[in-house]
Amino acid sequence: MNVKLNPTTALQSTPQADWLDQIAWTADGLVPAIAQEANSGDVLMFAWMSRESLRLTVERGEAVYWSRSRNRLWHKGEESGHVQVVHEIRLDCDADVVLLKVEQRGHEPGIACHTGRHSCFYRQLHDGAWTETDPVLKDPHSIYVPSDSPSSSAA
Amino acid sequence: MNVKLNPTTALQSTPQADWLDQIAWTADGLVPAIAQEANSGDVLMFAWMSRESLRLTVERGEAVYWSRSRNRLWHKGEESGHVQVVHEIRLDCDADVVLLKVEQRGHEPGIACHTGRHSCFYRQLHDGAWTETDPVLKDPHSIYVPSDSPSSSAA
Numbered sequence: 001m002n003v004k005l006n007p008t009t010a011l012q013s014t015p016q017a018d019w020l021d022q023i024a025w026t027a028d029g030l031v032p033a034i035a036q037e038a039n040s041g042d043v044l045m046f047a048w049m050s051r052e053s054l055r056l057t058v059e060r061g062e063a064v065y066w067s068r069s070r071n072r073l074w075h076k077g078e079e080s081g082h083v084q085v086v087h088e089i090r091l092d093c094d095a096d097v098v099l100l101k102v103e104q105r106g107h108e109p110g111i112a113c114h115t116g117r118h119s120c121f122y123r124q125l126h127d128g129a130w131t132e133t134d135p136v137l138k139d140p141h142s143i144y145v146p147s148d149s150p151s152s153s154a155a
Numbered sequence: 156m157n158v159k160l161n162p163t164t165a166l167q168s169t170p171q172a173d174w175l176d177q178i179a180w181t182a183d184g185l186v187p188a189i190a191q192e193a194n195s196g197d198v199l200m201f202a203w204m205s206r207e208s209l210r211l212t213v214e215r216g217e218a219v220y221w222s223r224s225r226n227r228l229w230h231k232g233e234e235s236g237h238v239q240v241v242h243e244i245r246l247d248c249d250a251d252v253v254l255l256k257v258e259q260r261g262h263e264p265g266i267a268c269h270t271g272r273h274s275c276f277y278r279q280l281h282d283g284a285w286t287e288t289d290p291v292l293k294d295p296h297s298i299y300v301p302s303d304s305p306s307s308s309a310a
Binding site for chain 2 (some may be wrong): 018019022032034035036040041042044045046058088089090091092093094098099100113115117120121122123124128129130
């Protein structure tokens with residue numbers, strides 16, 4: 001008896017590739033990723049992931065992004081120690097954005113931003129001006145070694 | 156006495172243009188926008204904004220995005236009635252991502268997704284497969300008029 005394999009069924013036999021194939025990657029092979037603190041619900045940061053970085057994120061249980069400025073894998077916290085333990089990974093309706101629910105480690109309260117703040121979204125629009133509303137929790141000069149200070153949001 | 160005007164000071168005399176000029180727009184003139192429900196903290200959706208859509212968002216107090224699939228301004232809820240009243244607008248450290256804290260109107264609980272779900276992030280990764288974890292709150296066929304059903308995430 002011949003059994004016709006449906007392409008979807010065939011893919012399901014390689015589950016690891018399957019869930020990555022279901023993502024609508026950009027032409028550059030990336031997907032936007034939002035990191036949200038699991039317990040507070042605070043949106044901490046926005047970054048990009050490559051196929052490899054998302055695969056590694058699942059494998060390690062810690063957020064691994066793709067740094068577009070440095071053009072390489074970026075294990076969040078590799079310099080700062082502020083790693084993100086991943087509790088949950090979600091995908092949106094168009095399969096082109098990923099949401100990570102994370103625990104921000106290495107400092108209490110958690111520091112996700114390279115400026116030493118809890119969240120990268122520390123500026124708020126007030127009367128036509130961006131106003132810094134969230135405090136610096138730790139001097140960034142004491143987070144990073146001087147010879148390898150972060151460019152942009154690498155942390 | 157000559158007073159040297161610092162360029163930043165000079166810009167501050169046109170506050171409306173100023174805060175928009177401080178955003179690091181993409182080459183296409185867009186900025187990624189994350190919509191988060193103000194009271195629950197739930198991340199509802201991810202979309203893009205143009206300069207004009209962000210200006211209109213502030214002017215109206217309701218989210219106006221730029222639909223890349225339809226190549227036009229998209230007043231969220233224009234078809235579905237599921238408008239987003241904007242409580243707060245935040246900008247990240249690199250000035251290239253915007254976070255909106257919104258109240259999702261038109262249904263209780265709020266429906267942000269064109270599939271009739273609360274959030275667009277209704278799929279969760281479980282054992283190597285994306286699993287739908289959040290229920291459909293309203294049949295999308297009853298949300299949109301049949302002659303103008305939404306493509307992609309337009310809602």
